[in-house]
Amino acid sequence: MRKFFLFFPFVAFSILSVVLYVQIGKDANYMPSALIGQTVPEFTLVSLTDDELVSNKDLPNQPYLINFWGTWCAACHVEHPYLVQLARSGVVIVGVDYKDKKSLAEQWLNKKGDPYRYVLMDELGHFGVDMGITGAPETFVVDSQGVVVYRHQGEINAQNWPVIEGYLQ
Amino acid sequence: MKNAFQCVVALMFFCVLPVSAEQEMDFRSELHKTRFQSLVMELRCPKCQNQNLSDSESSIAIDLREQIFQMIEQGKTDQEVVDYMVARYGTFVLYRPQHSSATFLLWYGPFILLALGLVAFIVVVVSNRKRKGQSS
Missing domain, CATH: 1.10.8.640 (Cytochrome C biogenesis protein)
Structure with missing residues (x-):
């Protein structure tokens, strides 16, 4: 029994090593979303193209993405062509123009193509806060039941799309 | 010399001026x-x-x-x-953090470890004393 206790520091060290080793390489900025498993929060926003009021009942009845972007956001420039490609392959994307100006957003979509079913204007960023976003680009996956099932921070690209696509059902 | 000293002291105070990110709020x-x-x-x-x-x-x-x-x-x-x-x-x-079952170890873990350590310490001291008593 006494001999077993002599091994205690070694065992404790081993456990600690494993716990710490598992953490290596994990994204330190990853943050769980409080919205997973819930429906999209209540909102009423103006759409970019036709100035109509849009609210929860106007959201698509099929699986879709909610993509927060802004013309001020550098990573959104990188992400945009891939979103256009996704839209062409039939993915439904609702855009939220986050803390941005209408004229700049229109220019951007005219020049680079419009992958969005419609774009909601969140000029003050209140809807962004309700969705718990930390910046742009940020994308939520909503399933056919209208429940948020996944959140992706940062740009969507060919590498991470398979994971996101897995939730889109 | 005294002037230079005052300059240095003034500089030191300047360096510790609180830099606040807060915007003006009434x-x-x-x-x-x-x-x-x-x-x-x-x-x-x-x-x-x-x-x-x-x-x-x-x-x-x-x-x-x-x-x-x-x-x-x-x-x-x-x-x-x-x-x-x-x-x-x-x-x-x-x-x-809130007190909940998920954060139980976070809040009370250190005290549990401390208690375990104390128990181990007492056991060791008592057993050592017993052994000393037997040998003498």
Whole structure:
């Protein structure tokens, strides 16, 4: 029994090593979303193209993405062509123009193509806060039941799309 | 010489001037201001995770400070402000974690370890004493 206790520091060290080793390489900025498993929060926003009021009942009845972007956001420039490609392959994307100006957003979509079913204007960023976003680009996956099932921070690209696509059902 | 010394002292004071990220806010009362300051100190910035809302200059932190300011001025309680933040960003934003089954070890783990250590210490001391008593 006494001999077993002599091994205690070694065992404790081993456990600690494993716990710490598992953490290596994990994204330190990853943050769980409080919205997973819930429906999209209540909102009423103006759409970019036709100035109509849009609210929860106007959201698509099929699986879709909610993509927060802004013309001020550098990573959104990188992400945009891939979103256009996704839209062409039939993915439904609702855009939220986050803390941005209408004229700049229109220019951007005219020049680079419009992958969005419609774009909601969140000029003050209140809807962004309700969705718990930390910046742009940020994308939520909503399933056919209208429940948020996944959140992706940062740009969507060919590498991470398979994971996101897995939730889109 | 004395002048140079004064210069150095003045410089030192200059260096420690508090650099605050807070924008100008007009509070209705001192109490509101104090409550605001303590809230932004203990809520974590979701964007730059090693800073609290008070220290961060990220755009989301500025928005959240403004939101907290508005809520306090509207007469919301501290708990309501914290609940608002937790509903959107999760318990993650609390620098002072809630007491729950998930945070039990976090809060009480150190005391449990301390108690275990004390027990082990006493056992060792008592057994050593017994052995000494037998040998003498």
